Structures are given as structure tokens and as C-alpha cells.
Amino acid sequence: MYSFIKVKITVLFAVLLLVVGCDNNKNNQKTDYSNIDVWKDALIIKHAQGETSFEYAPKKVAVFNIATLDIIDALNIPVTAVPQSDVHLPDFLSKYSDKSYTNIGTLFEPNYEVLSSINPDLIIAGGRATDAYPKLEKLAKTISLDIDSNNFLASLTERTRQLGWIFEKEKEASKLIEDFNQKIEQLKPKTSTAGSALMIMVNGGKMSAYGPKSRFGFVFDVLGFKPAAVFQEAGRHGNSITSEFVLSVDPQWIFVIDRDSAIGNKEALSAQQVLNNELIQKTAAWKNNHIVYLDSTSMYIAGGIQTYSRLMDQIEEALQKTSTNN
Template structure:
């Protein structure tokens, strides 16, 4: 009798160990199919290579497009995508509201695997995360290049595009190094945005500090506060710092406002004409739509192409 009970106990123990082993194997498999992503809002576990992807952050969409990562839904209401991202305005993609205000009803019906927030949708993070795992892959302007590299690598890991991400980063860095051989001796520069007929300037470590922090242009002046909205400036101020280069963004043009004065009209005045930048034909009107709306790796690659062409041009006489 004792032997029978002992045998039965050993059989039950063996079965239990097998079941526990299966459970552990299942847990390890689940763990292997998720990634913990550190982002601007914390840490989030996301599925590896998710299929239903919603993107609110246009800078991240810029990088994802460069990596040929499939996207299910994007904001399309009141969004003016730059030319190279214009396909995301088509009906091929589900419209999930605006860049600031997600359509939660549509989002719930999609049942996304992951949502990419951040950017203008930062305040909506909690509600979005209640619908699906949400990550905010914002690029840090204080550490632009390392942050952009990290975000590109993270996207490569999530979507099994590691090799593509590595090449994209290498090509981007190579373009920087080639351009820096000319920019570091090109003289002083000022980056300004024109909005509603008024001007604001951006310096190092700011939203548009790439020109200084990465490319190596010398700032025409040092601003105490970077500020997302820049520092209000006038034509008198611009003449007083007298930059050799002026890089211009036209916000009204970027958002499709046809009623405001163009940046060219605002800058065409007696004071700006006296600057070294004007006299040397060194006022460069940037692709405002991509810089203001997007702002990922393709945007800044295109910016470098534009500045490279400007640096090759002979000054006007």
C-alpha cells in the first residue's frame, strides 16, 4: 500500500513539474516577444514588430517613414504634412483626429498594438496609454544628435529594422561630417521664424539649434532662454548682431496660412538689406513645412542638402 502511494505521489510530482515547466516556457516566450522601451514619459513594454501602429508624433513618423515601417493610422484633420510625408494624408491611412486632439472613439475601434505619442500629443499620453501601449519618442533638443540616434535605434529594435536603422544613422552622420568642413568657417548665423508678420530667433540648444549644435555655425548672438517659441526679435536687432547667414522658417507657410505676409516680404526692408547676410546673398529660406511639422531624420537630412547648396553658391555682387 505504501509503495502504491509513493509511486502515485511521484507520478503527480512529475506531472506538476512538467506543467510548471510549460508555464515557465510560456512566460519566457511572452517576455521574448516584448521590448521595454524607455521614452519621454517613462518605460513601456511594447510588442515586438507590432502590426497595428498609430503615430501622433510627426518627428517619429519622419524616422519611421525613412525605415519603411508600416503605419495604420495618423492624424489627418488640420494637418499639413510636408511633401515627402504627403502620402499620410491619403485615405490609405485611418484618420485619428488632430496632432493635439486624438479621436479616442476611432482609436478604440482600431485596437492598435502600439501608439506613438509625444510631440504635440504629449498631454494626451495617459488617455492614449489606456487604449494601447504608448511611447513618446520625442527628440531632446539639448542632446539632438545622440537623442535622434537613440530614437532611430529604438524604432529599429521594435520593428526588426536594426540593420536599416544602423545604415540610416551612418549615412546621416557622414553627411554631417562632410558639411561641417564648410560650416565651421562660414561665419556667424541666425535662425529666425516668421509668424504673422513677427519674427522670433532660435539659438543653440533650442528647437532649431541643429544649425549651431550639430553643423557648427557660429551663433550671431547668445540667447539666455532657448524657449520653444523662440526669442522675439526685430529688424533693428538683426542688424545690430549683423549675421553673415540668416536661416528662415515661415510658420504661416508651414501651416497653410495664405493670408499672412510671407517671410520674404517681412525681411525685405531697409534694415535687413544692410546686413552682411543680405548683401552676400546668404539669406536661406528653409523648407518650413518639414522643419516645423515633421523634424525627424529625413527633415534634417534635407536641411543639410539645402544648406550645402547654399554654401556652394557664389555671393551675389
């Protein structure tokens, strides 16, 4: 878990005081120092790559981490530059594809020349640009605000608060967190009794599953769905599964992320096509119309506070349909 502390930095006026003192001795006058601010608040942010201090709110910001961009957008923090080359953003972040934002490369490969030319106050790395951090920090102040999937809710909350501190949006961040937690508390009584669930990703016609404490473990770890299967390895890329496996664990709910759709690949089979087979059709999830195709671009590309708020809305809607049908 990362946190922040405020420290007092002493501003040394030794030379100034010496000179003024000499003048005072000469003129035999008293000097009023009450209007000199000899202490200055500095914000120190602890993050995945170390610690970074802030003396003022950054104005010109370049963002590579789309999960962070998700939170920044929710807080209405101005952004100067984002990666736009071959980047497929979810609808609620589509405005960042506009030419009014400087294109700084791809999610994996920053355009260092363009970054240098815009001279940002702050670069937010992390996510898919983690490996670029050493080069980025040579260009400008750089932080990495990745969300820890092993401690998702606390980590997401802290990232939101940190951004509120950095950009002087503390009240807005607190309200955003409060609303998010309230939505969780309203949904949990329904999800915790809804039965077993399986979170799967479809990619290139194949399936992988994610359990608790994994990249997409939110439905288990936070909302309280019972895992239909538990895997030894969390794995960022999930655990390879087959339709036979899905039938064997027979989940009452299946939540689906279509990776090909998320990255804009229109040539691969859709998740609906992959799951439409005789084995999946025998599961309780299929029979009860409990297969939920999630906003894949949001889940796979973004993954911030807006993403998971929307996920809860989608699950709430699915549960409501079930309640209505019963």
C-alpha cells in the same frame, strides 16, 4: 537620454511540470523538455512617459508625433493611422494624407472613438499630443519618443535605434544613422568656417530667433555655425527680435522658417515680404545672398531624420552657390 535593455522573462510552468511529473511517475517514462522555450526576450523601451515592454513587433500602429513619423517613414515601417484633420504635412510625408490611412484626429486632439475602433497594437504619442498621453495609454500600448533639443544628435540617433529595435529594423536603422552622420561630417568643415548665422522664424509678420540648444539649434550645435547672437532663454517659441536687432548683430547667414507657410496660412505676409526692408538689406547676409528660406513645413511640423538630412542638403547647396560665385 533614453535607452533600452533586453531582459529575460521567466515563463512559469510549475503546474505543467507538476502534472507531467505525476504522469511520469505513473508511467515511469522520461520527458524531453528541450523544445520548450522557458525564456523569452522582451524589449523594454525607456521614453518620456516611462518604460514600455514589447514581446513582438507591433503590426497596427497609430502615430501622432510627426517627428517620429518622419523616422518611421525613412525605415519603411507600415503605419495604420495618423492625424489628418487640419494637419499640413511636408511633401515627403504627404502620402499619409491619403484615405488609405485612418484619420485619428488632429495633432493636438486625438479622435479617441476612432482609435478605439481600430484597436491599434501601438500608439506613438509625444510632440503636440503629449497632453493626451494618459488617455491614449488606456486604449493601447503607448510610447512617447520626443527628441531632446538640448542633446539633439544623440537623442535623434537613439529614437531611430529604438524604432529599429521595436519594429525589427535594426540593420536599416543603423544604416540610416550611418548615412546621416556621414553627411554631417562631410558638411561640418564647410559650415564651421562659413561665419556667423541667425536662425529665425517669421510668424504673423513678426520675427523670433533661436540660438544653440534650442528647438532649431541644429545649425549651431551639430553643424558648427557660429551664433550671431546668444540668448539667455532657449524658448520653444524663440526670442522676439526686430529688424534693428538683426542689423545690430549683422549675421553672415540667416536661416528662415516661415511658420505661416508651414501651417498652410496663406493670408499672412510671407517671410520674404517681412525680411524685404531697408534694415535687413544692410546686413552681410542680404548683401551676399546668404538668406536661406528653409523647407518650413518640414522643419516646423516634422523634424525627424529626413527633415534634417534635407536641411543639410539645402545648406550644402547654398554653400556651393557661394563657392561658385566666389
